[in-house]
Amino acid sequence: MRKTPRRRTCGTMAVHHRLLEQDPGFRARQMALEHATMRRMAAGAARVGVTTIPVVVHVVYNTASENISKAQIDSQIAVLNRDYRATNPDKSKVPSVWKGFVANVRVQFVLATKDPNGKPTTGVTRTKTARKSFSDDNGVKFAARGGIAGWPSTRYLNIWVCSLGSDLLGYAQFPGGPKKTDGVVILNTAFGTKGTATKPFNLGRSATHEIGHWLNLRHIWGDTEDCSGSDFVADTPNAAGPNFGKPKFPHVSCSNGPNGDMFMNYMDYVDDDSMCMFTTQQVTRMQAALDGARSQIGT
Amino acid sequence: MNVKDLSGHWMHSHEEDRDDELVFRPASHQFPRARGRTGFELRPNGTLIEHGIGPTDQRTQTPGRWRLDGDTLKLGGQTMKVVSVAPDRLVLRKS
Numbered sequence: 001m002r003k004t005p006r007r008r009t010c011g012t013m014a015v016h017h018r019l020l021e022q023d024p025g026f027r028a029r030q031m032a033l034e035h036a037t038m039r040r041m042a043a044g045a046a047r048v049g050v051t052t053i054p055v056v057v058h059v060v061y062n063t064a065s066e067n068i069s070k071a072q073i074d075s076q077i078a079v080l081n082r083d084y085r086a087t088n089p090d091k092s093k094v095p096s097v098w099k100g101f102v103a104n105v106r107v108q109f110v111l112a113t114k115d116p117n118g119k120p121t122t123g124v125t126r127t128k129t130a131r132k133s134f135s136d137d138n139g140v141k142f143a144a145r146g147g148i149a150g151w152p153s154t155r156y157l158n159i160w161v162c163s164l165g166s167d168l169l170g171y172a173q174f175p176g177g178p179k180k181t182d183g184v185v186i187l188n189t190a191f192g193t194k195g196t197a198t199k200p201f202n203l204g205r206s207a208t209h210e211i212g213h214w215l216n217l218r219h220i221w222g223d224t225e226d227c228s229g230s231d232f233v234a235d236t237p238n239a240a241g242p243n244f245g246k247p248k249f250p251h252v253s254c255s256n257g258p259n260g261d262m263f264m265n266y267m268d269y270v271d272d273d274s275m276c277m278f279t280t281q282q283v284t285r286m287q288a289a290l291d292g293a294r295s296q297i298g299t
Numbered sequence: 300m301n302v303k304d305l306s307g308h309w310m311h312s313h314e315e316d317r318d319d320e321l322v323f324r325p326a327s328h329q330f331p332r333a334r335g336r337t338g339f340e341l342r343p344n345g346t347l348i349e350h351g352i353g354p355t356d357q358r359t360q361t362p363g364r365w366r367l368d369g370d371t372l373k374l375g376g377q378t379m380k381v382v383s384v385a386p387d388r389l390v391l392r393k394s
Contacts (some may be wrong), residue, residue: 136357167336171356201332209334213355223354225337242352244313244333269334269352 033176033293034232037216040288041281047106047290050085053298054112056151057061059188060127060140060162065196066188068161072195073111073124079193079204080109080211083266083278092278095249097259102234107215107290107298109157116151133163133236136171136180154296157214158183159190159207169206172213176295184210190272200246203272212267212278215286215294220267227254235281236262242269302343302367304384310338310350320382323389339374349375352378 040046056078061067082088086104094102099234111123131139131146140147140160147264160183164170170186190201197204222229223240230238240253243263247270261268266275267282278286290298307325313336315322322326323338330336335352342348345366346348351359372391382390 032365167330167333168356168358169332169334171353173355201334206334210356218354219352225351242335 026102029176033174033216036292037232037285037288040291041284043101045284045287045291047287050106050108050292051109051176051298052110053157054123054155055109055157055159056112056121056123056125056126058127058140058158058160059146060129060134060147060160061188062129062132062163066163067126067128068188068191069195070122070124072192072197073161074192075194075197076192076204076207077109077111080207082089083205083208084108084211086278088276090273094264094277095259098262098264098277098279101262101279102277105215105278105283105286107286112151112156116155133165135165136168136185138185140185141181141183150180153179153182157211157297160185161188163188165240169201170210172210173218174213175289182214184214186210200271200273205266205272205275208266209275212282212286216289217267217278217282217285218263219269220265231267233279233281233285236265236267239263239268244269244271246271246274300367300370300381300384304344305381305389306341306366308338309389310336316338319393320337321379321391323391325387326360328387339365347374 031192059068084105084107086102091102097128112121113123115121125148127148129146134140139145140162141150143149164187169190170184173182174183184207186207189196189198190206191197192204193202218231220231220236221241222231225241227238227240235255237259238254239256239261243261247263250258250262252260264274264276265272266278268275309323310326310330312322312324312330314331326338331353335356337352340348343365347363347365349361349363351361353359357359359384366373372379372381380394382392
């Protein structure tokens with residue numbers, strides 16, 4: 001849903017537009033991807049049933065406590081397998097007007113049992129680093145920068161878990177980007193539900209959100225701090241900007257009353273205990289990514 | 300209030316917002332961890348850097364211009380009222 005811009009568009013879209021203007025290749029790739037996504041969304045998903053995606057978790061630690069336990073990693077995988085199958089019990093918190101929108105992504109995640117060379121693995125790598133924390137510059141994905149290289153992104157979902165600077169719980173990469181940086185990065189204290197996971201980001205929803213981006217979902221507010229942006233999904237109301245904390249229903253913006261923003265969507269910015277759903281059209285968009293740029297991954 | 304009062308690196312303390320009033324604190328403030336935090340650096344020469352949230356959660360920095368007319372702050376293409384300003388707290392109202 002779109003409206004005529006009432007105010008400036010924010011930095012995100014300025015950067016996006018600058019890239020579009022300065023890098024003809026970026027423009028062509030983005031347009032081709034979006035057109036393909038629209039075609040696939042119209043055609044319906046090619047994959048039937050549940051897609052199983054092998055995951056490798058790269059734990060990059062400086063202190064012993066950052067070297068998170070296998071139990072903490074397992075707790076994150078369990079959250080993903082509830083959230084991406086819509087079996088999370090807290091979906092009962094979805095307001096009644098949107099209960100019919102809650103959708104099963106039909107994706108499940110398993111720690112890889114074979115490494116890229118076909119050898120048995122736990123699906124977890126552990127790397128000691130001299131760096132106290134990383135930023136959002138992809139450094140954790142390169143050994144030369146204190147991190148560790150990912151496994152082939154056509155076969156594995158790479159999840160790097162490390163310490164990050166303030167006000168960053170994680171970041172992701174859309175489908176169709178550079179292979180060497182493909183995957184998601186999650187703050188160690190916002191990963192899983194056990195061990196070092198810390199309130200209010202201790203329910204594993206940062207990974208749910210970032211993997212949403214990895215499957216081509218946009219933020220629910222359309223990445224503009226006004227009403228001009230779109231998330232290219234028809235069944236999420238237009239919203240002015242991110243919601244934080246634990247909003248009370250309804251929170252109205254962009255003339256979207258009476259129900260307001262769908263802030264309980266995984267693609268908003270609320271606390272872990274306040275997000276609990278993907279919508280039908282978001283699932284269609286994710287399945288389009290699995291049929292398109294991510295067609296090689298999973299079984 | 301004058302340009303000097305507002306100059307600085309302000310980050311949105313969204314946890315303190317009330318209704319249509321937006322609260323900002325200096326970047327050095329001890330904010331609680333958040334999924335993201337936006338802000339702006341206002342320079343005395345009228346230029347600014349907006350700190351935003353990218354579409355995959357990476358941070359963005361965008362240059363722009365700002366101007367103060369009385370208590371009206373023009374920030375890029377946005378216009379807001381300055382409710383109050385102190386060294387550790389800036390309150391703006393959407394207009």
